[in-house]
Amino acid sequence: MKCAIISVGTELLMGQIVDTNAVFLSRELNTLGYDVLYRYTVGDNDGRLEQILELALNDCDMVLTTGGLGPTEDDMTKETVARFMDDVLVEYLPAKEWLLKAKERRGKTFTDNNFKQILLPSKSTVFPTQVGTAPGFCCEKDGKYVICMPGPPREMTDMFKRRIRPFLESMQDNVIYYRTLRIFGKGESLVETELLDLIDAQTDPTIATYAKMCECSVRVASKRPTLEEAANAVVDMCGKIKEILGDCVYSDEDEDLAEVVGRKLIAAGTTISCAESCTGGMFASRLTDVPGISEVFERGIVTYTERAKMEELGVTRSVLEQETAVSPTVALQMAEGLAAKTGSDICISVTGVAGPSGGTGEHPVGQYFCGCTYKGKTIVKKVETHHHERDFNRYHAVLTMFDMINRLLEGMEIRSGKDIWGNQ
Amino acid sequence: MKCAIISVGTELLMGQIVDTNAVFLSRELNTLGYDVLYRYTVGDNDGRLEQILELALNDCDMVLTTGGLGPTEDDMTKETVARFMDDVLVEYLPAKEWLLKAKERRGKTFTDNNFKQILLPSKSTVFPTQVGTAPGFCCEKDGKYVICMPGPPREMTDMFKRRIRPFLESMQDNVIYYRTLRIFGKGESLVETELLDLIDAQTDPTIATYAKMCECSVRVASKRPTLEEAANAVVDMCGKIKEILGDCVYSDEDEDLAEVVGRKLIAAGTTISCAESCTGGMFASRLTDVPGISEVFERGIVTYTERAKMEELGVTRSVLEQETAVSPTVALQMAEGLAAKTGSDICISVTGVAGPSGGTGEHPVGQYFCGCTYKGKTIVKKVETHHHERDFNRYHAVLTMFDMINRLLEGMEIRSGKDIWGNQ
Numbered sequence: 001m002k003c004a005i006i007s008v009g010t011e012l013l014m015g016q017i018v019d020t021n022a023v024f025l026s027r028e029l030n031t032l033g034y035d036v037l038y039r040y041t042v043g044d045n046d047g048r049l050e051q052i053l054e055l056a057l058n059d060c061d062m063v064l065t066t067g068g069l070g071p072t073e074d075d076m077t078k079e080t081v082a083r084f085m086d087d088v089l090v091e092y093l094p095a096k097e098w099l100l101k102a103k104e105r106r107g108k109t110f111t112d113n114n115f116k117q118i119l120l121p122s123k124s125t126v127f128p129t130q131v132g133t134a135p136g137f138c139c140e141k142d143g144k145y146v147i148c149m150p151g152p153p154r155e156m157t158d159m160f161k162r163r164i165r166p167f168l169e170s171m172q173d174n175v176i177y178y179r180t181l182r183i184f185g186k187g188e189s190l191v192e193t194e195l196l197d198l199i200d201a202q203t204d205p206t207i208a209t210y211a212k213m214c215e216c217s218v219r220v221a222s223k224r225p226t227l228e229e230a231a232n233a234v235v236d237m238c239g240k241i242k243e244i245l246g247d248c249v250y251s252d253e254d255e256d257l258a259e260v261v262g263r264k265l266i267a268a269g270t271t272i273s274c275a276e277s278c279t280g281g282m283f284a285s286r287l288t289d290v291p292g293i294s295e296v297f298e299r300g301i302v303t304y305t306e307r308a309k310m311e312e313l314g315v316t317r318s319v320l321e322q323e324t325a326v327s328p329t330v331a332l333q334m335a336e337g338l339a340a341k342t343g344s345d346i347c348i349s350v351t352g353v354a355g356p357s358g359g360t361g362e363h364p365v366g367q368y369f370c371g372c373t374y375k376g377k378t379i380v381k382k383v384e385t386h387h388h389e390r391d392f393n394r395y396h397a398v399l400t401m402f403d404m405i406n407r408l409l410e411g412m413e414i415r416s417g418k419d420i421w422g423n424q
Numbered sequence: 425m426k427c428a429i430i431s432v433g434t435e436l437l438m439g440q441i442v443d444t445n446a447v448f449l450s451r452e453l454n455t456l457g458y459d460v461l462y463r464y465t466v467g468d469n470d471g472r473l474e475q476i477l478e479l480a481l482n483d484c485d486m487v488l489t490t491g492g493l494g495p496t497e498d499d500m501t502k503e504t505v506a507r508f509m510d511d512v513l514v515e516y517l518p519a520k521e522w523l524l525k526a527k528e529r530r531g532k533t534f535t536d537n538n539f540k541q542i543l544l545p546s547k548s549t550v551f552p553t554q555v556g557t558a559p560g561f562c563c564e565k566d567g568k569y570v571i572c573m574p575g576p577p578r579e580m581t582d583m584f585k586r587r588i589r590p591f592l593e594s595m596q597d598n599v600i601y602y603r604t605l606r607i608f609g610k611g612e613s614l615v616e617t618e619l620l621d622l623i624d625a626q627t628d629p630t631i632a633t634y635a636k637m638c639e640c641s642v643r644v645a646s647k648r649p650t651l652e653e654a655a656n657a658v659v660d661m662c663g664k665i666k667e668i669l670g671d672c673v674y675s676d677e678d679e680d681l682a683e684v685v686g687r688k689l690i691a692a693g694t695t696i697s698c699a700e701s702c703t704g705g706m707f708a709s710r711l712t713d714v715p716g717i718s719e720v721f722e723r724g725i726v727t728y729t730e731r732a733k734m735e736e737l738g739v740t741r742s743v744l745e746q747e748t749a750v751s752p753t754v755a756l757q758m759a760e761g762l763a764a765k766t767g768s769d770i771c772i773s774v775t776g777v778a779g780p781s782g783g784t785g786e787h788p789v790g791q792y793f794c795g796c797t798y799k800g801k802t803i804v805k806k807v808e809t810h811h812h813e814r815d816f817n818r819y820h821a822v823l824t825m826f827d828m829i830n831r832l833l834e835g836m837e838i839r840s841g842k843d844i845w846g847n848q
Binding site: 030051072283284 | 436437438439440441442443444446447448449450451452453454460461462463464465466467472475476479483604611612613614616617623632633634635637643645698700703704705706707708709711712713715717718721722723724725726727728729731732736766778779780781782810811813814815818
């Protein structure tokens with residue numbers, strides 16, 4: 001099925017925000033077996049939106065729009081689409097109930113113009129929202145479809161995953177099945193090089209690599225008459241890929257590393273505490289993104305000063321003076337000091353130079369040390385990212401911390417000798 | 425002048441890469457006073473590109489394309505544009521010289537198909553490249569313009585800054601100036617309601633509201649013959665808006681609240697420490713996003729258990745038993761315990777129910793208490809978000825913490841009486 005994506009919103013044309021929705025939808029639609037022929041971006045202007053709808057449905061069987069479903073005056077996607085599809089807007093009673101409940105919950109922050117959102121095309125299939133207040137919908141006319149979704153990415157992606165994807169799947173003859181492998185410790189170019197023979201030979205399943213910040217992923221998709229055939233083909237190919245890439249593959253279900261580790265900790269009842277310097281609380285923040293983590297997470301200490309490192313974790317002044325705060329011994333003392341204080345099963349630490357400034361010849365921006373105490377042993381790992389961006393280095397260090405924990409829990413190697421210290 | 429942007433490249437439609445070119449060009453064109461009416465993305469397909477050119481030049485005076493100027497078979501932008509503008513491709517001799525020089529520099533990585541790039545529309549204005557090997561150009565027909573640029577972002581942005589921007593400036597009568605106000609504490613609907621008279625009456629400057637997670641922004645833009653006139657009109661309108669919205673406007677330069685607060689703390693040399701429960705380190709993580717914050721950030725404690733609250737911050741067992749961990753007294757004890765321990769000028773705390781589960785009748789999901797000790801006084805604020813999403817509630821609490829600090833630093837009110845406790 002051929003389709004087009006229309007992003008509605010003057011803020012996009014002003015260049016204020018990046019259109020992540022269009023990228024997300026392009027990828028999802030391709031994976032579902034839909035061909036995306038065009039993407040359009042248009043401002044909050046009904047005449048122009050109508051013109052684009054006309055053009056797109058000339059070539060395509062389906063158009064997906066994002067944006068312009070909100071409560072304010074300039075939101076006009078719904079009105080334009082209804083008119084274009086020869087339909088009218090009517091009060092949709094279930095949506096009114098959803099809104100009344102939302103209003104009750106939120107009290108006075110809820111304004112009357114929100115009620116504009118209960119008007120929907122009379123013949124449409126409605127997709128409720130679980131994140132925002134604007135429902136989505138699908139209109140059909142003469143075998144052509146227009147699917148409208150809200151613009152805020154959190155609302156759109158949630159609605160797509162829960163409602164639109166199953167709807168689109170139900171319209172396809174073949175079934176698509178896919179898995180996304182997540183990889184930390186090998187870059188996209190290296191992953192692609194290692195998989196080159198498989199990629200060159202691909203027909204079905206298809207294999208695509210994607211770069212993410214500090215990590216990458218491989219998506220394996222198959223389109224077959226039955227789910228079973230497609231799933232078997234994908235699982236088989238994933239097995240081959242994992243054999244080639246080795247233990248840097250940490251998930252084959254597109255989970256975040258924090259989620260994978262958090263889930264394992266909760267399942268095993270393994271308690272954890274953390275001591276952070278350069279990451280400034282980001283490790284604790286990511287770990288506590290995981291619902292239910294309060295079962296096992298005891299405490300986190302962000303020691304941004306030398307005094308805090310000494311007072312909270314028992315790091316010694318002589319080590320700070322002789323080796324500086326960015327050193328394997330400080331990472332070790334941080335982890336062991338935390339273990340002595342908390343008694344948590346796993347105590348993880350990090351100290352380093354996040355940048356953009358503060359680097360020296362011996363301790364360049366992007367250098368950091370992670371320590372981890374587990375079952376009476378402490379291991380310290382040194383990393384140099386060779387990057388200068390503060391956010392990159394901080395996030396990289398957080399992923400390395402999760403990776404170390406994951407490897408310890410699974411009994412895997414913590415990589416190459418010379419960058420490892422500790423009382424193993 | 426009205427214009428459209430066309431991004432050419434099948435890889436964009438597959439969702440493999442984010443179209444940063446379109447965002448860059450949108451912003452640049454708007455700043456130059458060009459109205460961007462549409463953005464289109466089309467694959468490497470000449471028929472579809474021609475159709476889009478036709479549609480775009482129907483409404484617009486100018487089209488800018490990126491991509492499809494390279495040496496490979498699927499690059500066909502130049503051929504399509506030349507045909508569409510009634511021109512032919514000819515060997516452009518200066519381009520041949522540039523290429524010969526590039527070939528000399530690069531040696532064997534230079535392939536013969538690069539010479540496809542010396543063919544350019546005979547009547548075009550040519551823009552040399554200093555980064556890649558594909559020149560850009562501008563064709564004109566009947567007062568309509570098509571400007572073609574290479575697709576790789578480094579090549580495109582360099583060519584735009586050096587060649588295209590001066591070219592476009594020379595064609596313009598007006599300039600654009602804009603500011604973005606950032607708001608915490610009022611939702612988009614409420615902001616729009618309060619600004620309705622101004623929005624309804626808008627001609628120039630224009631006013632537009634945008635929703636972000638837990639906050640919103642207002643963009644004010646003016647297009648005038650001189651930068652000074654445009655800037656004056658915008659500053660004047662921002663003043664009116666701030667008068668209406670009050671002190672919930674925390675920036676008129678589109679800065680994050682964490683950045684605003686971090687900058688103020690660093691400038692004043694005001695030291696800070698934090699004690700977090702439900703936000704799990706997210707406050708510390710956001711604060712330490714700010715470069716240079718190590719000057720003033722002393723430490724952060726994430727006390728996820730009652731034991732950690734007692735040991736680290738001196739929260740008393742009797743209060744935990746009588747009032748539970750989610751209570752104003754615990755938030756107060758956390759902030760004051762931290763102040764006693766660290767002596768930091770500002771000690772901020774938070775305890776609450778992030779969700780999605782764990783709520784009770786008395787302490788529903790989304791309820792949290794923030795405490796702040798400053799100049800010997802502690803203030804505690806209660807918030808109920810009425811949201812169930814863990815990430816929303818955590819982020820909302822973090823913004824409230826920054827907002828409290830901002831208000832204390834500026835001597836502003838910490839809002840309504842009944843939700844405030846403390847030894848003020």
